[in-house]
Amino acid sequence: MRVSEIRLHDFRNYEDLQAVFSDGIHVLAGKNAQGKTNLLEALLYLSTTRSHRTNTDKDLIREKSEAFFIRAKIEKEHKKEDIQITVNEKGKNLFIYQNPVNRVSDFIGEFNAVMFCPDDMSLFNASPRVRRRFVDMELSKISKKYVSTLYVALKLLKERNAYLKQEHVDKAYLEVLTSQLIEEEVVIIQQRHYFLKELLEKCQKFYKELSQDDTLLNISYDSCIPFDEDKNVMKEALQKKYAKHLARDIYLKQTIIGIHKEDFTFMINDKDLATYASQGQKRSVLLALKIGMVYMIRDIIQEFPVLLLDDVFSELDVYRREKLLTSLPAEVQIFISTTDTTEAEKIRKLRKVTLWKVANGTLQRC
């Protein structure tokens, strides 16, 4: 799939941007703080309905404005889409061909994008919350069921936590809330397990190409219960775990186990990547994870997603840059931000490139 047109109105430092994009590689070149990342962010936002830099949608509204919208035309193999997200003080609204879409799960998937940015490097060393967010965001791109199940689970979790804060806790009512929560959590844990297994396979393949060695990657899923293909076995295990922690939950007035406490450890040659790997190895693993996602999405929807690469050149050596751009099929539309225009000339030798100059919230084709 590819983005053929975009319009940004009062988004970040863009007052009103309209641009038409062909297929191939688009290099967004410009000095620092001109709007390169903002444009990539807008594309990712259309894909996930969330920003990779902030949880507060209001941050995305241009200073002194009250609302923004992002609208894009998407060309798929057999279909065209017109999608739009509008954010104002009342909240967020999603549209397909100007028709309102009420459920996020009905919107996500209309446009698929995968982004690599330097800040993602914190994935390995940051708190478990950051890794959960990564898994949730990536999994949401390929599974509508995951989006809706996670939504219900987090709502039930909020409800359970609010109930635990009551002066008097009725254990029978708490059990009702717990068993509803368990139903959803089992689905999430199973999906996280299958997702990580497949991502690892794809990621390992690309990492080998990139690093040209036999480094073994692994992702260990630190789940609250062991995985089992049988949902009922998992349900029973989770029920036991909740029963065991019941007194502590009541004492601490919060749910201390569950999908919101899980973590994922990235391993390299059976050692924890966070403390063992070099910066270069971490960067390559991260890139391999993202390319793994590109292929996972292709396998599921039979089309490549759009790839967004933020400042990737300053992060990779020449061999890895070329490998990254040449190992992907030419049909993948790629947007790359850079401060160095000479990079565009180098890429031109490898692929079809359109160079754009980004300056102070404007975009000019060179």
Ligand SMILES: Nc1ncnc2c1ncn2[C@@H]1O[C@H](COP(=O)(O)OP(=O)(O)OP(=O)(O)O)[C@@H](O)[C@H]1O
């Ligand atoms: N809500 C907003 N309203 C107006 N301007 C904003 C808003 N949010 C961010 N900006 C501005 O957008 C500018 C561009 O940011 P962006 O992150 O896209 O830069 P960039 O071109 O990617 O730069 P770099 O090369 O340094 O990464 C910054 O000066 C920032 O202050």
